[in-house]
Amino acid sequence: MELFGDPAVWLPWTFAALMGLSILIYVVLDGFDLGVGILMPLAEDAEKDRLVASIGPFWDANETWLVLAIGLLLVAFPPAHGLILTSLYLPVFVMLIGLILRGVSFELRAKAPLKQKRIWNSAFFTGSLMASLSQGFMLGMYVMGLTWTWPHVAFSLLTAVFLTVGYSFIGAVWLIWKTEDCLQTRAIKWAKGGIWGLILGIGAVSLATPFVSSRIFDKWFGFPQLLYLSPLPIISALLVGFLWWKLARLPLYNDRWSWTPFAAATALFTLAFFGMAYSFYPYVVPEQITIYEAASAPESLFIILLGTLFVLPAILGYTVLSYYIFRGKATDLRYD
Amino acid sequence: MDTLLLSRIQFGANISFHILFPTITIALGWVLLFFKLRFNATGERKWMDAYLFWVKIFALSFAMGVVSGITMSFQFGTNWPGFMETVGNVAGPLLAYEIMTAFFLEAVFLGIMLFGASRVKSWVHTLATFLVAFGTTMSTFWIIVLNSWMHTPQGYELRDGVVFATNWLEIIFNPSMPYRFVHMMLASGLTVAFLIAGISALRLLWGDRCEAVKSALRVGIITGATLIPLQILAGDFHGLNTLEHQPAKVAAMEGNWETGPNIPLVLFAIPDQEARENRFEIAIPNGASLILTHKMDGVVPGLNDFISEDGEVLHPRVAPVFFSFRIMVATGMAMLVLSWAGLYLLRRYGAGDMPKLPLIAFCAMSFSGWIATLAGWYTTEIGRQPWLVQGVLSTKDAVSDVPAGMVLSTLIGYLVVYAILILAYIGVITYLARKAAKGEPLSMRTYPRSGEAEVVALQPGE
Numbered sequence: 001m002e003l004f005g006d007p008a009v010w011l012p013w014t015f016a017a018l019m020g021l022s023i024l025i026y027v028v029l030d031g032f033d034l035g036v037g038i039l040m041p042l043a044e045d046a047e048k049d050r051l052v053a054s055i056g057p058f059w060d061a062n063e064t065w066l067v068l069a070i071g072l073l074l075v076a077f078p079p080a081h082g083l084i085l086t087s088l089y090l091p092v093f094v095m096l097i098g099l100i101l102r103g104v105s106f107e108l109r110a111k112a113p114l115k116q117k118r119i120w121n122s123a124f125f126t127g128s129l130m131a132s133l134s135q136g137f138m139l140g141m142y143v144m145g146l147t148w149t150w151p152h153v154a155f156s157l158l159t160a161v162f163l164t165v166g167y168s169f170i171g172a173v174w175l176i177w178k179t180e181d182c183l184q185t186r187a188i189k190w191a192k193g194g195i196w197g198l199i200l201g202i203g204a205v206s207l208a209t210p211f212v213s214s215r216i217f218d219k220w221f222g223f224p225q226l227l228y229l230s231p232l233p234i235i236s237a238l239l240v241g242f243l244w245w246k247l248a249r250l251p252l253y254n255d256r257w258s259w260t261p262f263a264a265a266t267a268l269f270t271l272a273f274f275g276m277a278y279s280f281y282p283y284v285v286p287e288q289i290t291i292y293e294a295a296s297a298p299e300s301l302f303i304i305l306l307g308t309l310f311v312l313p314a315i316l317g318y319t320v321l322s323y324y325i326f327r328g329k330a331t332d333l334r335y336d
Numbered sequence: 337m338d339t340l341l342l343s344r345i346q347f348g349a350n351i352s353f354h355i356l357f358p359t360i361t362i363a364l365g366w367v368l369l370f371f372k373l374r375f376n377a378t379g380e381r382k383w384m385d386a387y388l389f390w391v392k393i394f395a396l397s398f399a400m401g402v403v404s405g406i407t408m409s410f411q412f413g414t415n416w417p418g419f420m421e422t423v424g425n426v427a428g429p430l431l432a433y434e435i436m437t438a439f440f441l442e443a444v445f446l447g448i449m450l451f452g453a454s455r456v457k458s459w460v461h462t463l464a465t466f467l468v469a470f471g472t473t474m475s476t477f478w479i480i481v482l483n484s485w486m487h488t489p490q491g492y493e494l495r496d497g498v499v500f501a502t503n504w505l506e507i508i509f510n511p512s513m514p515y516r517f518v519h520m521m522l523a524s525g526l527t528v529a530f531l532i533a534g535i536s537a538l539r540l541l542w543g544d545r546c547e548a549v550k551s552a553l554r555v556g557i558i559t560g561a562t563l564i565p566l567q568i569l570a571g572d573f574h575g576l577n578t579l580e581h582q583p584a585k586v587a588a589m590e591g592n593w594e595t596g597p598n599i600p601l602v603l604f605a606i607p608d609q610e611a612r613e614n615r616f617e618i619a620i621p622n623g624a625s626l627i628l629t630h631k632m633d634g635v636v637p638g639l640n641d642f643i644s645e646d647g648e649v650l651h652p653r654v655a656p657v658f659f660s661f662r663i664m665v666a667t668g669m670a671m672l673v674l675s676w677a678g679l680y681l682l683r684r685y686g687a688g689d690m691p692k693l694p695l696i697a698f699c700a701m702s703f704s705g706w707i708a709t710l711a712g713w714y715t716t717e718i719g720r721q722p723w724l725v726q727g728v729l730s731t732k733d734a735v736s737d738v739p740a741g742m743v744l745s746t747l748i749g750y751l752v753v754y755a756i757l758i759l760a761y762i763g764v765i766t767y768l769a770r771k772a773a774k775g776e777p778l779s780m781r782t783y784p785r786s787g788e789a790e791v792v793a794l795q796p797g798e
Contacts, residue, residue: 057447060402064435064443070409071435074420075428082417086736089414093746096407097753103403104757107396111764297500300425304432311436318444325448325455333451335391 007302012295014305015076016284018312019069024273026065028170028266033059035171037102037128038164039190040121047183048121052106054178054330059106061319063099073284076301077294080284087146091134098130110333129164136163143209143276145286155208162204165197170269173243173261176250178330184251184258191261192247198265199240202272206233209279213287216279232275239268340735342743343415348717349747350407352710353754357401359709362476362521363528364394365469367555372462385548386555389772390532393765395450400761402443407750415743416724418734423499423725426492426507427482434478442471473521480520484513486725487716488581499728511581515574516716522567523712526671527705529563532556533678534702535769537695540688544773550687557682557698560675568668572627578716579628582726583637584651585719589661590624591617591654592638599624599636604662607654612640652721656714664711667704674701703762 004010033055043051055062073081085092101123109120140156141148172194175187210217220229243264250258282290295301368387375383409431412420420427448456448464456464491506492499501507533556539549579586587593591602591614601623605614625634642651674697681690724731 057451060399060446061440061443063402063406064439067406067409067439068435070413071431074409074412075424075432078420078424078428079417081413081420082736085410085413086417086738089738089742089746092410092414093749096410097749099406100403100753100757103399104396104760107399108760108764111392111396111768112760113767296428297425300429300501303429303501303504307429307433307436311440315436315440315444319440322444322447325452334454335388335395335450336453 007298008295009292011298011301011305012076012291015072015295015301016281016291018308019072019076020273020277022065022069022072024270026062026069027273028269029058029062029065031167031269032170032174032262033062034102034128034132035167035169036175037124037171038132038168039171039175039187040125040128042190043183043186047186049110049332050179050183050330051175052109052124053333054175056106056330056333057322057326059103061322063103075304076296077284077289077291078296080289080291080294083285083289084142084146087148088138088141091137091141095131095134095138098127098132098134100127102127102131132164132167133160136160139163139205142286143205144212145288158204159201162197162201165194166201166269169194169198170262170265173265177259177262180255180329188247188250191243195240195243195247198268202236202268205272206275209276215287219279229278232271236268236271239264239271243268337740337744339738339740339743340732342740342747343735343738344731346743346747346750347411347415348714349750349754350404350411352713353750353758354401354404354408355709355713356706356758357397357404358472358476359524359527359705360397360531361394361401362472362524364390364397364531365465365472367528367532367559368394369462369465369469370555372465376458376462380547382547382551385546386552389548389768390552391450392768393535395446396761396764398442398446400757415736415738416734417736418729419724422497422729422734423486426485426489426499426501429501429504430478430482430485430507434475434482438471438475438478442468442475445471476520476524477517480517481508481510481513484516485510487516487720488512489725489728494728499725512574512577515570515577518570519567519574519712522563522570523705523709525563526560526567527709529556529560529675530671530698530701530705531703533560533675533698534700535765537690537698538702538766539769539773540690541692541695541699542770542773544775545688546775553687553690553698554682557675557678560671561679564668564672564675568672571668576628578719579637582720584639584642585657585716586628587637587639587642588652588654588657588719589715590628590636591658592624592636593640595635595638595641597625597633597635598622599634601627602658605658607658609654650722652719657719660711660714660718664708664715667708667711670701671704671708674698 036051036055040048040051070081073084105120105124105127109117109124112120137156137160140159141152143159144152144155169191172187172191176184176191179187210220219225243261246257246261246264250261252258280286282292284291284294368391371383371387371390374380375387445464445467449461449468452464453461485507488511489499490510491501491503493502494500532552536549536553536556540553575586575589590599591605591607592599593612593614598621600619600621602614602617602619605617605619607614622632624636626632628634628636639651639654642649644650674694678694678698681694685691720726722730722732724734
């Protein structure tokens with residue numbers, strides 16, 4: 001344990017990194033399948049099954065990343081876990097109800113009598129919307145330091161809308177990759193509509209964070225860090241430009257490059273995430289508790305880390321395997 | 337009502353709703369693997385038909401279990417922050433291992449198990465089915481380890497009121513873990529056995545005489561009849577283990593107020609906690625002593641021992657523990673009678689010509705496993721009160737300071753959603769059975785057995 005220096009320093013850091021990684025994977029993976037749920041009402045009735053089929057084999061595992069992220073917060077930083085979740089009591093409730101509705105509608109829309117399908121389709125949409133909105137709201141509250149004042153709530157309502165648009169954007173570019181013909185054309189149109197929200201959303205959070213805390217302001221706008229942080233906004237701008245340009249040209253002959261918008265959107269989400277992580281480090285509860293203050297006993301963290309070293313590569317491995325097995329355009333979901 | 341009681345009810349409601357579905361998927365995963373292996377071995381179509389019918393119910397139950405389980409991971413933080421702050425060093429790694437070794441395994445391979453049959457080789461699909469069943473069992477193991485540790489904690493030390501782990505083997509193999517794990521696995525097996533028997537009986541009553549239904553009925557009855565005596569035995573051992581480590585719980589289960597020898601077995605009573613006595617008691621003399629100590633004059637602990645000097649009550653509320661224990665035992669006895677009668681009728685008439693009455697009885701008992709499982713968990717969990725972690729952390733010290741109104745309104749929200757979903761769940765299972773009974777084919781594909789060359793008859797539009 002002493003190999004890398006003081007375990008009370010490197011263990012919390014490692015766990016913060018692991019937690020960040022699983023939040024990032026969650027936001028990208030469940031982002032696209034929540035996004036597909038939000039886009040559902042825009043699709044023709046005949047296309048809805050295909051929409052669901054494009055996320056069918058994956059959504060269970062995607063949501064497990066949320067359980068892992070919240071689990072890591074729970075096990076590695078217990079006081080922060082309690083503080084964050086009690087202050088976000090209501091949005092957490094809305095999100096959970098949303099995730100429940102969405103998960104069960106997924107099954108019930110296909111298994112209940114046909115005349116109920118419409119109800120479960122709208123429950124699927126409503127659940128996805130509730131989950132996205134509340135996650136965006138929680139993001140806003142977190143940025144604002146978890147205090148319930150009117151301006152903070154107003155800002156969080158704004159981020160709620162932006163994250164929802166962001167999710168539907170990554171959902172749309174996922175559909176561009178996984179579907180064909182009419183539905184693909186429609187998805188390209190949806191993506192073009194969503195890119196505005198994405199730019200505004202990332203912009204709003206990026207501009208708001210430095211002004212919430214002078215500490216974050218100094219972290220970004222001091223010299224020389226301004227210099228070596230500059231690639232972050234520049235690459236982001238380039239990615240947005242690429243998306244804009246690509247979406248105007250798709251679909252190409254033989255479906256070439258249909259995967260690139262999803263890759264670019266993933267890269268964009270990743271950069272935005274790193275920007276936030278940089279801003280908030282070393283705090284796990286903004287401006288209140290650092291990861292070092294909140295960390296569990298090194299002995300306990302070490303036991304978890306040992307397992308993680310073996311298990312996480314395996315998880316990533318069979319996740320990739322699953323995406324590989326279900327590669328290519330989405331086909332109807334069949335049990336046989 | 338205060339935040340503490342409302343939070344307890346909310347946690348109880350959430351975990352009750354959640355446990356319904358894992359109770360089904362834990363054992364159903366293994367049953368599906370059995371169907372699949374039988375098909376691989378015999379090539380008989382009926383096994384594949386049984387697999388294809390029950391995999392739908394598995395998928396539905398699994399989804400319900402996943403989403404209601406996400407709620408559980410948040411409840412610790414939203415309602416019980418004191419739990420992780422005090423015992424996080426023990427509970428944390430156990431939960432982390434559950435997520436990492438079990439949740440991902442089952443969730444990822446579920447996709448392949450459900451939708452991958454036409455995309456991967458038969459043996460890969462069988463392996464995926466195995467890994468899902470294995471994953472559900474692993475997650476049972478870890479969560480039972482944590483829950484058992486809360487009942488019988490060991491392998492830790494307290495520093496400034498916070499628990500630190502000292503011996504992980506002692507923590508994992510704590511005294512009540514093996515009993516609880518076996519008891520829960522058997523409960524899951526029985527729940528699924530009676531569900532399969534009940535739904536198959538329903539399909540028979542609707543005139544469905546296909547081979548898959550008869551075989552499923554046979555599997556259900558034989559599994560139920562085999563597991564129920566084992567479960568009664570396991571329950572007895574578990575009770576003796578509880579007597580050793582949590583005597584207050586056993587006193588409440590027995591409705592026994594004064595410690596002493598020759599304690600009767602109370603069959604029915606209304607425990608009155610204020611007067612500290614039972615009303616309308618019907619009892620068998622010396623019964624409790626005999627069951628718990630295997631001696632007529634064995635000493636059984638009484639509730640009055642668990643009142644502190646200054647009058648604080650250190651035992652759980654008696655009535656809920658007393659009644660839920662009796663509901664569990666009664667359901668178990670009904671299972672014993674019905675499954676053994678079913679066994680006899682199977683020999684006498686065969687699955688296809690079973691008389692109507694027992695078939696109706698099996699239908700009525702379709703969800704009896706749920707009742708017994710819930711009643712059993714209520715017994716053990718309410719029986720642990722006033723402790724959250726026996727002797728280490730009391731429940732009232734762990735609750736959050738969220739306003740009661742907030743807890744109440746979200747509680748009502750959860751209850752409404754849960755009520756709708758349970759109705760929808762049972763409705764859809766019945767609907768699937770109805771559809772299958774009408775003879776709609778489950779699949780047009782011809783199935784390759786593992787090892788044979790795959791010949792797939794493609795359907796139009798596939």
